[in-house]
């Protein structure tokens with residue numbers, strides 16, 4: 747269930763050939779990185795309306811989109827840089843019209859017009875780009891495309907292992923007009939230490955500092971937890987009221 751792409755040095759997670767070879771080897775299999783839909787459902791149902799046109803970026807061979815359709819979602823477009831994954835998924839779901847698959851690089855989704863989607867979901871794809879060459883440029887291209895494709899009022903949901911010190915400076919760039927809420931969820935196999943009396947609810951957004959970071963003294967119950975950044979694209983009337991975080995040397 748849990749695999750970690752934080753060990754970037756070991757694998758070429760930013761390369762299409764790496765993913766093609768991997769999906770070739772896993773042919774017929776299905777795997778969800780980090781979390782399954784069942785644990786993400788409360789967040790998805792809260793922020794993604796059932797009628798939303800959804801874009802799943804870097805879908806791989808995950809069951810997430812299938813599970814969303816089983817849960818009532820009607821329009822989930824899936825893209826991935828791996829043609830092997832896309833061929834496989836397209837064949838697998840040829841009888842499910844709610845699921846569509848296209849081979850595409852998340853850094854250039856120019857086949858889609860501006861403001862085509864109500865929601866964009868990423869689970870592990872930005873993390874993969876962060877392991878590739880020119881990571882910061884790739885991240886900026888991806889996030890620029892996501893922002894372009896979202897309708898005003900739409901939501902980008904990023905599920906990642908990256909904590910705010912390493913993700914906020916990309917996600918909260920000045921080019922994007924979105925308001926961010928942050929959630930922290932434990933790995934699926936995390937067990938609270940015996941005797942722990944914590945009553946933390948993972949369904950509540952965590953407080954962040956003015957700079958978008960976790961407050962001093964904030965304790966991560968699971969040190970290898972996952973983070974969900976819910977980025978709501980603001981409309982014109984909301985933009986002037988948003989604070990921007992001074993994300994520079996303070997964070998690095």
Ligand SMILES: C[S@@+](CC[C@H](N)C(=O)[O-])C[C@H]1O[C@@H](n2cnc3c(N)ncnc32)[C@H](O)[C@@H]1O
Nearest residue numbers: 765778779804805806808826827851852869870
């Ligand atoms: C860590 S896997 C996550 C797969 C799936 N989202 C999940 O949750 O199980 C990262 C996925 O991103 C895809 N990917 C990597 N770079 C990409 C890019 N530039 N454009 C589109 N997809 C990319 C890979 O092929 C892989 O399927």
